[in-house]
Amino acid sequence: MIDKLELLLALAKERHFGRAAEACGVTQPTMSTSIKQLEEILGVMLVQRGSRFLGFTPEGERTLDWARRIVGDTRAMRQDIGAMKGELSGELRIAAIPTVLGMVASLTTPFRARYPNVRFSVLSCTSSEVLGLLENLEADAGLTYIENEPLGKVHSIPLYQESYRLITSPDGMFGDRDQVTWKEVGQVPLCLLTPNMQNRRIIDRALREAGTEAHPTLTSNSIIVLYTHVKTGRWASVMPAKLAETLGLGDGVRTIPIVDPMVSYSIGLVVPQREPYTPQVAALMQTARDIAPTLQS
Structure with a gap:
């Protein structure tokens, strides 16, 4: 059967x-x-x-x-x-939205230090795809937004609050500012994620609420594509603060806080509501709880 x-x-x-x-x-x-x-x-x-x-x-x-x-x-x-025979082993499959890929190592590295026989498979996908993979047993855990759109039957562990920065060159539009408003961001030609990405929907919503809209000169479903363009110092984008920090954009690029209003969304680990959890998933959940305070600082 x-x-x-x-x-x-x-x-x-x-x-x-x-x-x-x-x-x-x-x-x-x-x-x-x-x-x-x-x-x-x-x-x-x-x-x-x-x-x-x-x-x-x-x-x-x-x-x-x-x-x-x-x-x-x-x-x-x-x-x-199988875990009763000895140490944890096997593979953990993690589905993650593109904007959190930079912090996945913050979760997998301490986990592997404790359980060196466990392998990881990390897949980049949209937030809806994360939930679909969990539902169809094609992923063991996901890293995604946990409060913005319906999650369905999952258990979530908050990790950190995602806030947003205008990423631009020092001589670009508003490049000399200490902060910018969302309305001002609407004046900047941007390179952004594609509209099917929840991060893009968040940005579009924030701009609409400020009475403006995005004018992307380039869109992609790949953070690497946005990163390499912004890194030239000739393109601008809106990225989560933690992602910009992780990527290390360098001296030729400024990361400017976006205010009025301050927008933030919770990022977390999600797993299917299925108890008892497998030993691997239970250990991953505990690792997520352990690292959450360091990610929030």
């Missing part, structure tokens, strides 16, 4: 029988047969079929909820029993 539920979750992710089969390392006929067998066991149709995958039936959607719970608990049981 568990292997069939695993295949069902893969189908939910890929939305295509062939790709789901390839991701699971089985043939497409094996995938189709396993789903049909699961339907026979449960006595309901789970998948809407035509010449291609058309989606899940209402019964299929409900089964997916149970599949995530059952498969998640099964994986947690295996990890928990």
